[in-house]
Structures are given as structure tokens and as C-alpha cells.
Amino acid sequence: MYTREGKMKAVFAFYLSCLLSFSYALSSNKIGINYGRLGDNLPSPYQSIELLTSMKVGHVKLYDANPEVLKLLSGTNLHVSIMVPNEQISAIASNQTQADQWVDQNVLAYYPTTKIRFVLVGNEVFSTNDLKLWLDLVPAMKNIKTSLTGHNVHNIKVGTPLAMDVLESTFPPSSGKFRSDIPIQVILSLMKFLNGTKSFFFIDAYTYFAWSDNPTNISLDSALLKDGNVTYVDTESGLNYTNLLDQMLDSVHFAMGKLGFDNVRIAISETGWPHAGDIDQTGANAYNAETYIRNLVRKVTSYPPIGTPAKPGIEIPTFIFSLYDENQKPGAGTERHWGLLNNNGRPIYEVDLTGTSPVNNDTHLTESINNNKPYKGKIWCVVASDASLAELEPALDFACRQGNGTCDELAPGKGCYEPVSVVDHASYAFSSYWAKFRSDGASCYFNGLAVQTITDPSKSWIMPIPKCVDLKMVLWILLLES
Structure with missing residues (x-):
């Protein structure tokens, strides 16, 4: 009792x-x-x-x-x-x-x-x-x-x-x-x-x-x-x-x-x-x-x-x-890319949001981390592989309308006019636009039509472009300083 x-x-x-x-x-x-x-x-x-x-x-x-x-x-x-x-x-x-x-x-x-x-x-x-x-x-x-x-x-x-x-x-x-x-x-x-x-x-x-x-x-x-x-x-x-x-x-x-x-x-x-x-x-x-x-x-x-x-x-x-x-x-x-879940509802990484799991300072991920320091190589902004041709033309027009010489070399008779391709012209325009306006907040996105690449796009073109002498100079402006 x-x-x-x-x-x-x-x-x-x-x-x-x-x-x-x-x-x-x-x-x-x-x-x-x-x-x-x-x-x-x-x-x-x-x-x-x-x-x-x-x-x-x-x-x-x-x-x-x-x-x-x-x-x-x-x-x-x-x-x-x-x-x-x-x-x-x-x-x-x-x-x-x-x-x-x-x-x-x-x-x-x-x-x-x-x-x-x-x-x-x-x-x-x-x-x-x-x-x-x-x-x-x-x-x-x-x-x-x-x-x-x-x-x-x-x-x-x-x-x-x-x-x-x-x-x-x-x-x-x-x-x-x-x-x-x-x-x-x-x-x-x-x-x-x-x-x-x-x-x-x-x-x-x-x-x-x-x-x-x-x-x-x-x-x-x-x-x-x-x-x-x-x-x-x-x-x-x-x-x-x-x-x-x-x-x-x-x-x-x-x-x-x-x-x-x-x-x-x-x-x-x-x-x-x-x-x-x-x-x-x-x-x-x-x-x-x-x-x-x-x-x-x-x-x-x-x-x-x-x-x-x-x-x-x-x-x-x-x-x-x-x-x-x-x-x-x-x-x-x-x-x-801020999500806890991807578009099928599965966790991108494992986290207990209740705070009741034992304290563990190590993450479950074991992949090597290679981007914790600023990237020092060359980057180009090019047309994404799945970009819609119907959407590329207005995006190309947008980039060229911003002025500052963004698309001067794409004019007929200029160094980058040939090959006459919406994709090739858009890749040039996207990179040129990004190079010129990036410091003002421009991004390599163009409503999902553009992506960054570390592969020189001029090497993947089917036709050589001997006239486009300024292309690499424009694209290599994007060399990131440490």
C-alpha cells in the first residue's frame, strides 16, 4: 500500500x-x-x-x-x-x-x-x-x-x-x-x-x-x-x-x-x-x-x-x-533541386524528421564529394538534348534581343552564321547571353531549354565552321576564376 x-x-x-x-x-x-x-x-x-x-x-x-x-x-x-x-x-x-x-x-x-x-x-x-x-x-x-x-x-x-x-x-x-x-x-x-x-x-x-x-x-x-x-x-x-x-x-x-x-x-x-x-x-x-x-x-x-x-x-x-x-x-x-523527395515520392536521401533517431554525425551517403570547392574549368551553356524545336526559336529570339552584341556573329555573312541551324544558333546565343549577362543574374536555363556542359560544343558539330573564329573566344569567357 x-x-x-x-x-x-x-x-x-x-x-x-x-x-x-x-x-x-x-x-x-x-x-x-x-x-x-x-x-x-x-x-x-x-x-x-x-x-x-x-x-x-x-x-x-x-x-x-x-x-x-x-x-x-x-x-x-x-x-x-x-x-x-x-x-x-x-x-x-x-x-x-x-x-x-x-x-x-x-x-x-x-x-x-x-x-x-x-x-x-x-x-x-x-x-x-x-x-x-x-x-x-x-x-x-x-x-x-x-x-x-x-x-x-x-x-x-x-x-x-x-x-x-x-x-x-x-x-x-x-x-x-x-x-x-x-x-x-x-x-x-x-x-x-x-x-x-x-x-x-x-x-x-x-x-x-x-x-x-x-x-x-x-x-x-x-x-x-x-x-x-x-x-x-x-x-x-x-x-x-x-x-x-x-x-x-x-x-x-x-x-x-x-x-x-x-x-x-x-x-x-x-x-x-x-x-x-x-x-x-x-x-x-x-x-x-x-x-x-x-x-x-x-x-x-x-x-x-x-x-x-x-x-x-x-x-x-x-x-x-x-x-x-x-x-x-x-x-x-x-x-x-531542394527536394527531400523525388517525383516518385522516394527520398533523395534518408533523414528522420522527428529527431528521435540516435545522434549520428555521419550521413548514409558514401559517394565522393567533388564540388565543395569552386569549379575552375571551362563551362558552356548549350541547348538541352530534349529541347523542343518549337520552343527554341522564341528563346533564341529572346537571347538576341538583349543587345550588347549577343548575336552579332549570327547575322548572314558573319563568322557564326553557318551552319544555319536553330540548335547551333541557339547554343551560340545561349552561351553568349550567359557570358554577357551572368553578372546581372542571368542563368543557363531558358525555361529548361539549356544546360551547362564542360564539353566544347564546337567539337560535336557535324559541319566544321571555319568562319566562326570568335565562337571559342565568346564561350571561353565563362572560365571560372578561383
Whole structure:
């Protein structure tokens, strides 16, 4: 028989175990996944939600409020974040009725059986050059919140995902401050709204981009969250940093603190690592991707929470980018290779997203890694083998219309006019365009019609081109410097 004291100890132990179990459930349930659908070869929404459920994630973030997806999420345990597209922000900001209609159609039509938890207004708004959009952002957020409150919905937070370029300074972390070109009243109104509604500052934080832009001075181990291998001390704050993600997050914390908002919590709306990319995209491989995601999951699901050096012990809700490779995303090769799953729903690499597996610093992948240093050879941008001839002509026309002498040598009588072939002319135009405009952000993509190659395309042509004396000179401009 238990004594009274023994019973009390047993009850206390029981409640303590329940509390710990509940706390751990919250911790292991923080991981979310971004479910983008910019692909023509992806599993159906039904299959995708089945896959998300099987992966045991707690949250899914959408880039819209797709009716089919929201209906299929009904009755699941997934907590859902939906998004107001950028192009709808101004209308919602200017008219409460527009906000009410949006909430009626995209929230109330599915809630509460679909567990909508966040309405995100816009996506990386301050990365655009649209001043009106900047000014309309917070009014739109306020109108959405007013509409939700008017329907007695109080457990849906309103926020907006921002890129790291919202900051003017990020290193050292203590120097973090918001960009001076963003009107201070915009930033202050955003911070007041988030603070007053107890919402999160959503940030898209990619250590891959920071590292790959400066692999000489930034440690790969730090970017991959291999804590303990590298330590950096912020001499202003005195804080020690063992990984690049903490430095990035704390630069946001310091920026908010300088405006008097120390209590607004951060959520990571996007983070990840590309498992493949273009030849010149350093470090984009599956080994690094698996390592990053494994270390990220361990960090954000730890109990008690780890937090960051400036904000220790806080939980950081985190959404991994992304569920799939999306083959219709424009831009450089990495844009289409962030997925955890390929288009048949199979994992590209093995990662336990619950954080319950034993800690293991080694990845399952054993292939050799050969692109962790900048590529130093020659690269050409040529027509892809499966490119549609019908689509090549408008792409060729686009490249040549950009001027700057891109296609001068393709004119009749010029050195590269012969052979008269859409494919050969397009390969020349693509490489010439890329060489001339790459520093301005141009990519070797052309809506999937172009690919990079390290094989000199002139050697594969059926007809010799003795007149095209400038071709190699144009193409070899793409020699990458170390």
C-alpha cells in the first residue's frame, strides 16, 4: 500500500512524465515542410499529403490557399500555413471587405477541420522593388487579422516571410540592423503588429547561399551546422557561435532588439540545402544536403530547446524547403533541386524528421564529394538534348534581343552564321547571353531549354565552321576564376 506521501510522489511523477512527454511532443512536432507545386511531374496532392503524414512532420506550409489541397488536409493532424499572394496584398490593404472575402473563401471554408494555424501575407516582400507593396504589407496583415477576430478566430497567427536581405548588416551578428532603404515606419509598424499579436518574425534563412557566395572565408562545417568544429566569437556581444545558422538568426534578433522589440520570436519559414545544381554551383550535393538537414532537425527538435546564443532556450518553429524538386522553377540549377523527395515520392536521401533517431554525425551517403570547392574549368551553356524545336526559336529570339552584341556573329555573312541551324544558333546565343549577362543574374536555363556542359560544343558539330573564329573566344569567357 502507498503511504499518503508515497501517493503524492507517484502522482507528481505521473504528472511530471506527462508534462515531459507533452513538452517533447511539442518539440518533435515543430518541423514543417514547404509544399511547393511548381512542377509538371509531381505526385498528386492526395499522394503528397499521404507522404507528408508518413514523414511524421507536424506542419506544412503552402504558397497559396489551394482549395484541393486544403480540402485534402481536412481531418489530418497537420498544422497548415497558407499564403496571400503578393499580387493580392494591395487590394486587401485598401479594403476591409476584400480582406473579409479572402478570409471567407480561403480560411473559413476549411477551418477548423483543416488545422490552419498561420496566414502568411506575401512572400519576401522586401526583396521586391515595389515601394507600394512595402507600404501595403502591414495594412493587409491588419485587415486579415481584423477579419479573423471578427469571426472569433483567435488561434490563427498572421505573419509574413522575409528573406535575409531585409537586413543591411548581418555580420557580426551584433551588427544586425534592418535595411535603411525600407521606410522606418514600415519596419516599426510590422514589429508592433507582430509584438501586439504575439506572432512570429518569419525568416527565410539559407546557410548554403551565405557559404557558397564566400566559401573561402566561411567554414563549410559551420554552414552544415557541425557544431563544435568551428567557433566564432562576436567581440561586440561576447557571444560564441558554433554554426552559421545561429549567426544569421541572431543578426535578426539584434536588429529587432535595436528597435525595442526583444520579445518577438523567430520562426524559420524556409531553410534547406540543394542536393544538386549547375556545374559552377559549389557544394550543391546530396551528401551536404543530408548532413545539413540531419543537423538542423537535431537542433530544432532538441529538448529542452537550444535556441541561439542571443536567445538560449527558445523553440524555433522551422519549415524545411522543400518537399519535392520542382522542375519548373526558373533560375540556376539549384532552384530545382531542394527536394527531400523525388517525383516518385522516394527520398533523395534518408533523414528522420522527428529527431528521435540516435545522434549520428555521419550521413548514409558514401559517394565522393567533388564540388565543395569552386569549379575552375571551362563551362558552356548549350541547348538541352530534349529541347523542343518549337520552343527554341522564341528563346533564341529572346537571347538576341538583349543587345550588347549577343548575336552579332549570327547575322548572314558573319563568322557564326553557318551552319544555319536553330540548335547551333541557339547554343551560340545561349552561351553568349550567359557570358554577357551572368553578372546581372542571368542563368543557363531558358525555361529548361539549356544546360551547362564542360564539353566544347564546337567539337560535336557535324559541319566544321571555319568562319566562326570568335565562337571559342565568346564561350571561353565563362572560365571560372578561383
